[in-house]
Amino acid sequence: MAYKILKKEEIAPSIHKMVIEAPDVAKAAKAGQFIILRLNEFGERIPLTIFDFEKEKGTISVIFQEMGKTTKQLTKLSAGESLEDFVGPLGTPADIRNLGNVILVGGGVGVAPIYPLAKAYTKAGNRVISIIGARSKDLLILEDQMRKVSSKLFIATDDGSKGHHGFVTDIMKKILDSGEKVARIVIIGPPIMMKVGAGVASPYDVEILVSLNSIMVDGTGMCGGCRVTIDGKTKFTCVDGPEFNARKVDFVELIDRLATYRGEETKAAEKYEEECRCGLH
Numbered sequence: 001m002a003y004k005i006l007k008k009e010e011i012a013p014s015i016h017k018m019v020i021e022a023p024d025v026a027k028a029a030k031a032g033q034f035i036i037l038r039l040n041e042f043g044e045r046i047p048l049t050i051f052d053f054e055k056e057k058g059t060i061s062v063i064f065q066e067m068g069k070t071t072k073q074l075t076k077l078s079a080g081e082s083l084e085d086f087v088g089p090l091g092t093p094a095d096i097r098n099l100g101n102v103i104l105v106g107g108g109v110g111v112a113p114i115y116p117l118a119k120a121y122t123k124a125g126n127r128v129i130s131i132i133g134a135r136s137k138d139l140l141i142l143e144d145q146m147r148k149v150s151s152k153l154f155i156a157t158d159d160g161s162k163g164h165h166g167f168v169t170d171i172m173k174k175i176l177d178s179g180e181k182v183a184r185i186v187i188i189g190p191p192i193m194m195k196v197g198a199g200v201a202s203p204y205d206v207e208i209l210v211s212l213n214s215i216m217v218d219g220t221g222m223c224g225g226c227r228v229t230i231d232g233k234t235k236f237t238c239v240d241g242p243e244f245n246a247r248k249v250d251f252v253e254l255i256d257r258l259a260t261y262r263g264e265e266t267k268a269a270e271k272y273e274e275e276c277r278c279g280l281h
């Protein structure tokens with residue numbers, strides 16, 4: 001079965017949104033889950049978070065950043081074209097309950113997985129304080145959408161071109177220091193940001209969750225590729241996660257394992273770009 005791309009747009013430099021026709025996935029999707037797609041029969045399988053889903057229309061939206069070969073290839077596809085595989089929803093849905101005050105922190109393309117959580121936590125009756133950030137204002141995504149699903153929205157940019165000049169975690173710390181009672185914090189972004197964020201929030205009496213982006217292959221707990229260590233025990237991000245208690249995550253191992261194939265990934269991206277220059281794609 002082919003999965004038709006209904007819409008595609010660049011929402012920030014090198015960051016794209018795609019709406020895909022996938023009625024069975026849309027019917028079962030819940031906040032916090034992801035899909036694994038494959039462009040064609042020779043393609044690599046890559047996981048992307050379900051950014052939004054519309055059960056009635058049978059559509060799933062994803063937001064992806066151009067990183068290496070597969071995401072660059074994905075960028076070249078247009079509305080009307082199709083994907084060979086689109087498997088999901090995968091992973092354990094986020095644990096959404098009415099907890100009171102919840103802080104959601106998203107960095108870079110990590111704002112995309114924060115959006116469905118903000119929507120779901122708000123629907124469950126929580127007061128959602130969202131903090132989103134990027135390196136600069138051009139790279140900041142989903143500001144308007146996030147405002148609609150949050151009680152309060154804060155913005156941070158590394159270069160100070162919009163909102164707070166500094167990191168999203170600075171704002172998070174300020175809120176925690178104000179003495180406001182917060183039941184849960186969810187941090188999603190580059191692994192180093194999640195590690196630092198978890199460290200900053202650790203001394204406070206608050207539950208801290210992160211959504212891990214381990215390298216995945218099958219997405220069903222069979223290959224072991226997404227192995228992570230949580231509280232000294234081996235877990236598979238694709239079935240046991242992607243959401244975990246940040247205080248228990250071995251971030252050093254996660255960051256190390258993400259770099260395992262860097263040499264091969266760089267070669268594949270360079271070869272692909274060379275072929276593009278030669279007009280082969």
Ligand SMILES: Cc1cc2nc3c(=O)[nH]c(=O)nc-3n(C[C@H](O)[C@H](O)[C@H](O)COP(=O)(O)OP(=O)(O)OC[C@H]3O[C@@H](n4cnc5c(N)ncnc54)[C@H](O)[C@@H]3O)c2cc1C
Pocket residue numbers: 034044045046047048049050063064065066067068069070071072109112113212213214215216217242258259262265266269
């Ligand atoms: C549960 C989950 C949800 C994700 N959601 C999003 C999302 O919503 N938007 C988004 O832009 N990115 C998301 N990612 C990351 C995305 O899967 C990678 O950026 C993508 O696989 C890169 O593939 P590539 O061929 O373009 O780049 P490559 O050059 O192959 O890789 C670039 C980097 O991406 C990571 N990566 C590579 N292959 C995989 C793989 N099979 N599985 C996981 N990570 C990989 C590695 O850190 C690698 O160094 C998610 C990852 C996971 C595990």
Ligand code: FES
Pocket residue numbers: 215216217218219220221222223224225226227236237238239
């Ligand atoms: S991706 Fe294979 S076990 Fe998780």
